[in-house]
Amino acid sequence: MKIRRSLLAILATVFALGMSGPAPAHKRGDPHLVALASYDTGLGANGAEIISLRDDGMAVLTNVAGSIDVLDLSEPASPRLVRRIEIGLAGGTPNSAAIHPQRDYFLVVVGTPGQVGKVLAYRLDGTFLASAAVGIQPDSVAIAPNGKYAVVANEAEGTGTGANGGAGSLSVVDLDDFRGRAPAPLVITQVALPSQAGVAGFSTGRTDDLARLPVDNTPETLEPESVAFSRDSRYAYVTLQENSGVVRLELRSGELTFFGLGQTSHLADLTTTDNTYLPLSTLTAYREPDGIAVDPRGNFFVTADEGDTRNGAGASGPRGGRTVSVFDARSGALFGDTGSQLDDAAAAAGLYPDARSNRGGSEPEGLDLTQHRGKTLVAVGLERANAVALVDVTQPASPRVVDIMAVGSNPEGIKFLHRKGRLYVVTANEVAGTVSVLEVVH
Secondary structure, eight states, X not given: OHHHHHHHHHHHHHHHTTSSOSSOOOOTTOOEEEXXXXXXXXXXXXXXXXXXXXXXXXXXXXXTTTEEEEEEOSSTTSOEEEEEEEOOXXXXXXXXXXXXXXXXXXXXEEEOTTSEEEEEEEETTSOEEEEEEEEESEEEEEEOTTSSEEEEEEOOOOSBTTBOOSOOEEEEEEOTTOOSSSOOXXXXXXXXXXXXXXXXXXXXXXXETTTOOBOOOSGXXXXXXXXXXXXXXXXXXXXXXXXXXXXEEETTTOOEEEEEOOEXXXXXXXXXOTTOOOOOEEEEEEOOEEEEEEOTTSSXXXXXXXXXXXXXXXXXXXXXXXXXXXXXXXXXXXXXXXXXXXXXXXXXXXXXXXXXXXXXTXXXXXXXXXXXXXXXXXXXXXXXXXXXXXXXXXXXXXXXXXXXXXXXXXXXXXXXXXXXXXXXXXXXXXXXXXXXXXXXXX
């Protein structure tokens, strides 16, 4: 009992000194999240992983079991399965899908570590349209707002201890003449990534989580993860998670610009102690971003800094920024990050995963960004806290976590949905095999 009281006293002192905060700092007019509805794939942990949607409510959802669910979210309170399209697993797991913003088809990428993967195209009615080879182990795909291009991030993870899996790369899919009405070829341009060894801000002294090889930022250890486009469709921004970097691809010229995201430093809980959140240690870590989104004005991009490496000796331990970070979209300069706020909010809501304190804490993974009622908002999935946090980035240098809410187990994909003047957050919960729909209420 004395030990318990002393720990609480320490926490009270920490919070009083402003070194960390136990709950989101709500202000008058802050938006909050309200649970609205859910959809169950019926596949459990073989179900929902990545969701892509457009504002008419049509959505596509990848299932680890080897299928795509086409959903109708036009009435967000009543999500409806339109059809399940069997992709199969012969070419690898369907890792990501993207619905076309104007036409009635979607792209899905399939692949396995160490092997060249494919991008497939299907109509929303289930008609197969096309297949083309991309890079090694495609992990994500996104379609530009104008619908003319898609970019695939080929992660090329390690295939086992000592085997790096090959060179990471990007694939550009030309969709300008691909109408999606009948089968037709997909035109693919492969984009090799040059070495970033020695570039400032890229990670050093880390090893790949699977191969346990040094992340030296040469092509074989560059691992593209997630893709986001600028609103004008000129640029694609792609996270390089293990490298703690982002690459910007200019679609017209093919020019590549690399940004090293560097490290964050803030208080964190780094030990698994009695299921108690004790943010008493200073975490200094490479951000290692997973999800990414771009401000509609093109001024900045935001990242979800999950972490996915080991220390230089190949041992597991604290990793990742545990933050949402905001960067200048032109220079890559840091505007600000959330510090300990995500874990603070999870702890205040009784959702903090203390068993993961010595790894990545709540592990922010996927995110999305939108503007609504004069605010710029980010929704970020906290994979290990089984929750979604809402972050106000209207002031990019001072991002604030304003709310948090539990969803299904291990939220992976996350998107905003605008319908009839209202704003919703939709998450794909990988381990639960469900989709959660939340409303953002002011």
